[in-house]
Amino acid sequence: MVIACTRDCYDTCIFDDNYKPLKSFPFLGFTCSRGNADLRRNKINRVLSPLVEGKETSLEDSVKYISKIIKETPKDKIIHVEYDGNQGLLTWYYPARLWNLLGTLSIDYSICASEGHEAIKAHYGSSFGALPEEFEKYDSVVFWGSESAVSFIHGWKLLQSKYKITVDVRISETARRSDKYYLVRPGSDGFLAVGVMKRIFARGVSADILDDEATLREYVNSYTWDEIESVTGLNRKYIEELGDLYYDRRPLTIIGFALGRTYYGGDAVSLISLIPALLGLRRGFFYSNSQGWGIDFSYLRGLHLSKPARIAPMGKVGEEVEKGNIKVIFAWNSNPIHSLPNSDRIVEAIKEGRLTLIMHDPFINESVKLSNVVIPSPTFLEKRDVVYSYWHDYLVYNEPICEPKGVDEIRLMRLIAKQLGISHPLIEEDEWKAVDYAIRRTGVSLEELVKNKVVKVKRYYDGFQKVKVNPLPRLKEPPVGEYLVFSSHPNHTNSQFNEIYDRPKPIVYNCCYEGEGYLESDFGKIRVIFKISERVPKGVYYMYKSGLFDLDDKPVNSIVNNAINEYGGTPQINFTKVRAILK
Ligand SMILES: Nc1nc2c(c(=O)[nH]1)N[C@H]1C(S)=C(S)[C@@H](COP(=O)(O)OP(=O)(O)OC[C@H]3O[C@@H](n4cnc5c(=O)[nH]c(N)nc54)[C@H](O)[C@@H]3O)O[C@H]1N2
Ligand SMILES: Nc1nc2c(c(=O)[nH]1)N[C@H]1C(S)=C(S)[C@@H](COP(=O)(O)OP(=O)(O)OC[C@H]3O[C@@H](n4cnc5c(=O)[nH]c(N)nc54)[C@H](O)[C@@H]3O)O[C@H]1N2
Ligand code: SF4
Ligand SMILES: [Mo]
Numbered sequence: 001m002v003i004a005c006t007r008d009c010y011d012t013c014i015f016d017d018n019y020k021p022l023k024s025f026p027f028l029g030f031t032c033s034r035g036n037a038d039l040r041r042n043k044i045n046r047v048l049s050p051l052v053e054g055k056e057t058s059l060e061d062s063v064k065y066i067s068k069i070i071k072e073t074p075k076d077k078i079i080h081v082e083y084d085g086n087q088g089l090l091t092w093y094y095p096a097r098l099w100n101l102l103g104t105l106s107i108d109y110s111i112c113a114s115e116g117h118e119a120i121k122a123h124y125g126s127s128f129g130a131l132p133e134e135f136e137k138y139d140s141v142v143f144w145g146s147e148s149a150v151s152f153i154h155g156w157k158l159l160q161s162k163y164k165i166t167v168d169v170r171i172s173e174t175a176r177r178s179d180k181y182y183l184v185r186p187g188s189d190g191f192l193a194v195g196v197m198k199r200i201f202a203r204g205v206s207a208d209i210l211d212d213e214a215t216l217r218e219y220v221n222s223y224t225w226d227e228i229e230s231v232t233g234l235n236r237k238y239i240e241e242l243g244d245l246y247y248d249r250r251p252l253t254i255i256g257f258a259l260g261r262t263y264y265g266g267d268a269v270s271l272i273s274l275i276p277a278l279l280g281l282r283r284g285f286f287y288s289n290s291q292g293w294g295i296d297f298s299y300l301r302g303l304h305l306s307k308p309a310r311i312a313p314m315g316k317v318g319e320e321v322e323k324g325n326i327k328v329i330f331a332w333n334s335n336p337i338h339s340l341p342n343s344d345r346i347v348e349a350i351k352e353g354r355l356t357l358i359m360h361d362p363f364i365n366e367s368v369k370l371s372n373v374v375i376p377s378p379t380f381l382e383k384r385d386v387v388y389s390y391w392h393d394y395l396v397y398n399e400p401i402c403e404p405k406g407v408d409e410i411r412l413m414r415l416i417a418k419q420l421g422i423s424h425p426l427i428e429e430d431e432w433k434a435v436d437y438a439i440r441r442t443g444v445s446l447e448e449l450v451k452n453k454v455v456k457v458k459r460y461y462d463g464f465q466k467v468k469v470n471p472l473p474r475l476k477e478p479p480v481g482e483y484l485v486f487s488s489h490p491n492h493t494n495s496q497f498n499e500i501y502d503r504p505k506p507i508v509y510n511c512c513y514e515g516e517g518y519l520e521s522d523f524g525k526i527r528v529i530f531k532i533s534e535r536v537p538k539g540v541y542y543m544y545k546s547g548l549f550d551l552d553d554k555p556v557n558s559i560v561n562n563a564i565n566e567y568g569g570t571p572q573i574n575f576t577k578v579r580a581i582l583k
Helices: 035-041 059-072 089-093 096-102 114-124 153-159 189-203 213-221 225-232 236-249 257-261 265-278 314-322 344-351 366-370 409-419 431-438 446-452
Strands: 078-082 105-107 140-144 163-168 180-183 252-255 310-312 328-332 356-361 373-376 385-387 394-398 454-456 483-487 507-510 515-521 524-532 540-544 579-582
Touching: 059 328, 059 356, 059 373, 059 409, 078 096, 078 105, 078 314, 089 385, 089 409, 089 431, 096 105, 096 409, 114 257, 114 265, 140 236, 153 252, 163 236, 180 236, 189 213, 189 225, 189 236, 189 265, 213 265, 225 236, 252 265, 257 265, 257 483, 310 314, 314 344, 344 356, 356 366, 394 446, 431 446, 446 454
Parallel strands: 078 328, 105 310, 140 163, 140 252, 163 180, 328 356, 356 373, 483 540, 507 524
Antiparallel strands: 385 394, 394 454, 507 540, 515 524, 515 579
């Protein structure tokens, strides 16, 4: 028996039935502070009973209550919000069938990685990049907008002994532990990528994997060095040095998710992804490999037979609630008050009775505490599921090792459907048959998976023969200002693990201010603790992306930028223009 950790994490560690991380590649017998505490955590801070308006209720009555709300609300005013709290196919994807069948609003799953997926796909046909085994072949690596030393510990382990270069907006942990780092202004990476390619062209290229090298040459040469220097804040000398490092060493490029969340971040990812191709490296980058396995996520979500009323960008859910476009949120696998932009609008609407929040979660989190209805869910240690990774190519058949608490996502979905009087093949299809069908293109069958528990994907989807140079973006200069950016916390995955490691305080690392005060943006104001750090340059404010609540318990996301990027609709959370006000 094995168990894969299903949290939103590059590594997707696989454990044996004693819950020890596998010694095999790429897990290498170690895990993170959360993986080490999972068995202990599983008994703490759990939702143990359904709650309706704060009162313990039977499952039957809570399902009746939920069904009544669904019946009484126009379907285009109900939205389901689910993200990657558990990456299992049956936990995250399959239960969306009920909502797609009802024709409610759906989110666009854009909060994290969709921007870069679309940007890379435009050139490569697929965002599928280097596999763990391929990481080992390089003698150097560029971490571009990636805090791998914290967010991706097994990838970091494989790359630790290489020559390491980091591009960031502050001296991150990854930058500190690298051989070289380059700091740019937030949102200016597209310009840096152009500078790097200018240098590579100047050195002379002979790659034949780009379909139109001449157009790329003309494009990068249409930008002047003055322009590139002034936008990035980096001297030409350093940009050329980075170009030379690329040219001489042909490194692997780790393209971090943070880039998709900055100013026109898709443009930056698009151009960065072309650098390895210009050097003749076929899949010389890694972003997220989730699209490389060919898993049919749409089938799991029932989109072959149903359709949402409308797809709402995740960045705009707060705003849509404020405008009255959304009256009911049904959330699982997600902590919307913590993680969605402008979630203070959601809090206000619940308090004023304009919105009903229904939460299905194993743990008592900030959204659960505020919600009108709560249903307990089992954790990944308590249910069967099929799990994939967005880095390595193993599929895993997870089996329970702890006594289940609560009702799983599929059973809850079917109970609600029954109460609503809905019978439909989408609800009734055996979920294991659906999984077997959804993984057909991986070359792995469910039968094989059940038998062997961990199986390598057999076919890969790596796109075009030639890398397409077009479309090339017309880069926009990021407006001058001071910007708030976020990154991963070593002891938390997003909002999770406050039961074991206390919720992080709202500390804003910056160059110049110390003490309590306010951080203000066009969207609102939060009360925070400023801390001076030599690792953060002027014009940058840095917070962890965990424990996103201010000193008054107001969501930090009250103030983040909800502007939507152009490729995958990811909000510009990392490009929030702020002002610091000391008390
Ligand atoms: N321990 C831990 N691991 C995690 C997570 C966690 O919460 N905790 N979360 C998981 C999830 S959901 C995700 S999305 C990934 C995220 O992990 P990564 O892909 O590593 O991305 P981030 O941590 O968002 O940010 C990485 C770096 O980008 C920098 N940055 C911000 N804006 C810019 C910019 O404009 N240009 C450049 N060049 N750099 C910029 C930040 O300073 C930061 O150091 O990690 C996953 N892994
Ligand atoms: N300000 C700011 N906001 C951000 C970010 C940022 O950098 N800055 N990052 C964004 C990013 S990259 C991401 S990915 C999102 C993440 O935002 P969320 O999706 O809110 O992330 P998690 O904290 O992982 O929340 C997952 C929830 O799923 C629950 N869960 C876990 N397992 C199960 C299960 O089996 N069943 C059910 N029903 N629930 C389960 C957990 O208990 C937890 O409450 O946040 C985004 N928000
Ligand atoms: S959170 Fe990431 S590193 Fe930690 S156990 Fe899970 S997959 Fe492994
Ligand atoms: Mo994420």
